[in-house]
Amino acid sequence: MTKVVIVGAGVAGINAATKLVDNNFEGNIVIIDMGKNPYDRLPEEVMTGMLGAGGWSDGKLTYHTSIGGQLSKYCGDEKAMELMDQVINNFKRFHPKPEEVQCSNPVAEPDFIKPYFGLRLFPVWHVGTDYLHEIGKNWYDYLVDNGVEFVWETKVVDINFETQQAFIEPEGQPYGYFNYDTLIFGVGKSGIDFGKQLAERYELPTEPKSVQIGVRFEAPQKHFQKLIDVSYDFKLYRKYDDKGVSLRSFCTNNNAAYVAAEHTYGDISYNGHAKKDESYRNDMTNFGILMEIRGIDKPFDWSRAAVEKLQHEGVGLFYSPSQRVPSKTSEGDYVKTHVVNSMDPLWEAIGDYASYIHEFIEDMEKVFPTLGKDWGIYMPEVKYLSPEPLVNYEDLSLTRFPNVHFVGDALSARGITVSGAQGTYVAEALLIDEDHKEKIKKYPDFIENIEF
Numbered sequence: 108m109t110k111v112v113i114v115g116a117g118v119a120g121i122n123a124a125t126k127l128v129d130n131n132f133e134g135n136i137v138i139i140d141m142g143k144n145p146y147d148r149l150p151e152e153v154m155t156g157m158l159g160a161g162g163w164s165d166g167k168l169t170y171h172t173s174i175g176g177q178l179s180k181y182c183g184d185e186k187a188m189e190l191m192d193q194v195i196n197n198f199k200r201f202h203p204k205p206e207e208v209q210c211s212n213p214v215a216e217p218d219f220i221k222p223y224f225g226l227r228l229f230p231v232w233h234v235g236t237d238y239l240h241e242i243g244k245n246w247y248d249y250l251v252d253n254g255v256e257f258v259w260e261t262k263v264v265d266i267n268f269e270t271q272q273a274f275i276e277p278e279g280q281p282y283g284y285f286n287y288d289t290l291i292f293g294v295g296k297s298g299i300d301f302g303k304q305l306a307e308r309y310e311l312p313t314e315p316k317s318v319q320i321g322v323r324f325e326a327p328q329k330h331f332q333k334l335i336d337v338s339y340d341f342k343l344y345r346k347y348d349d350k351g352v353s354l355r356s357f358c359t360n361n362n363a364a365y366v367a368a369e370h371t372y373g374d375i376s377y378n379g380h381a382k383k384d385e386s387y388r389n390d391m392t393n394f395g396i397l398m399e400i401r402g403i404d405k406p407f408d409w410s411r412a413a414v415e416k417l418q419h420e421g422v423g424l425f426y427s428p429s430q431r432v433p434s435k436t437s438e439g440d441y442v443k444t445h446v447v448n449s450m451d452p453l454w455e456a457i458g459d460y461a462s463y464i465h466e467f468i469e470d471m472e473k474v475f476p477t478l479g480k481d482w483g484i485y486m487p488e489v490k491y492l493s494p495e496p497l498v499n500y501e502d503l504s505l506t507r508f509p510n511v512h513f514v515g516d517a518l519s520a521r522g523i524t525v526s527g528a529q530g531t532y533v534a535e536a537l538l539i540d541e542d543h544k545e546k547i548k549k550y551p552d553f554i555e556n557i558e559f
């Protein structure tokens with residue numbers, strides 16, 4: 108019986124397993140994750156455990172082929188939309204109150220943001236962090252009831268693609284391993300270093316990547332309400348094509364909006380999420396101002412060096428021109444950050460690229476007249492785009508190891524819907540394979556007639 112080992116119980120891995128289970132896949136499915144099951148996972152465990160970073164995120168499910176990373180390039184636009192539908196339906200299916208999943212779908216750019224910004228128009232479903240926990244539990248129960256084996260609090264520390272073994276280090280236990288026939292590698296951002304190590308060791312060919320760096324901007328929501336009424340997760344953008352730079356507002360959170368510290372490579376960077384429950388309302392808005400810079404040699408090393416420069420005694424930095432103070436997390440503690448009295452550290456970390464972020468904020472002050480200096484920024488926000496291994500586009504398998512499939516943020520995704528869609532896409536390919544093998548057994552001449 109085929110043994111599928113999924114490394115990472117994140118959005119990508121869980122959607123892959125669900126597609127297999129829903130289609131009565133005959134093999135064994137084992138999911139290994141270094142985090143906890145949804146019943147034991149703590150709010151501060153932002154990146155690990157059931158549904159991965161997606162399980163403690165804001166749960167904004169974006170629905171557009173140019174948002175959230177790469178999908179269409181593998182399967183075309185039409186298939187990409189269909190895969191994203193499947194992921195959104197899964198989130199609704201395991202939701203205790205699916206009718207509460209709201210969709211925002213702006214159809215026109217409002218005049219008042221022109222000529223300073225463009226606005227990306229796309230639908231987004233908003234789930235909210237608190238419901239995600241409940242979804243995680245229902246989803247987990249469904250997979251366990253259908254025979255999926257979960258191995259929690261266990262880190263995969265090495266994988267031998269040749270002998271087909273995933274080596275694990277369960278807490279306090281001796282080193283062990285799982286054999287696999289098929290491996291789905293969905294370790295997300297928290298496993299990006301691991302993916303990079305494997306790519307280097309096996310000299311996997313990769314696709315070129317850009318730098319994605321910026322700040323998390325925070326202000327009272329009232330200043331942005333006019334735009335939020337048009338688009339909940341508004342994406343303001345601008346491009347400097349001649350400089351290889353583009354900027355966008357990213358992952359906007361409103362109403363009960365909290366800034367979260369992310370731990371990556373021992374450094375702190377920032378992100379945000381929002382709660383649905385009214386008791387958490389703080390009437391704040393936060394979003395990333397994220398800059399994509401193309402053409403930087405070794406973008407990964409460049410980003411890491413910049414992030415390191417924005418650390419002070421183990422935390423990132425906060426600046427406000429109006430003496431705003433860092434806000435509290437949804438657990439009631441202040442966001443871990445060090446307050447500085449200017450944006451200078453940003454210039455020191457990323458050089459003149461900081462001027463694009465400065466201008467973006469200045470222009471927001473013009474477009475949103477009540478904003479003035481009533482804002483603060485957490486530095487840095489970063490998206491480490493791991494070197495993207497070259498995969499076969501029809502099933503996201505490594506060109507050198509066709510039974511190893513990379514999915515989600517570990518491949519080229521940057522959001523929940525695309526990560527889940529990549530997991531689903533791989534599962535569909537495995538199901539075709541399985542179906543194919545079965546038919547060959549039953550009808551030996553089948554292979555002559557099938558077209559792939």
Ligand SMILES: Cc1cc2nc3c(=O)[nH]c(=O)nc-3n(C[C@H](O)[C@H](O)[C@H](O)COP(=O)(O)OP(=O)(O)OC[C@H]3O[C@@H](n4cnc5c(N)ncnc54)[C@H](O)[C@@H]3O)c2cc1C
Nearest residue numbers: 115117118119141159160161167263295298515516522523
């Ligand atoms: C605070 C926050 C808010 C976000 N909000 C949104 C949002 O609103 N909308 C959106 O689209 N995206 C959002 N994102 C991004 C989104 O969560 C990710 O893009 C998505 O979860 C990626 O899915 P994935 O399956 O690739 O990885 P993940 O969901 O990160 O899952 C990876 C899993 O792998 C496990 N793992 C890693 N390394 C190992 C190892 N060596 N051994 C065993 N297990 C391992 C981790 O424990 C984790 O559970 C947010 C992210 C954060 C951090």
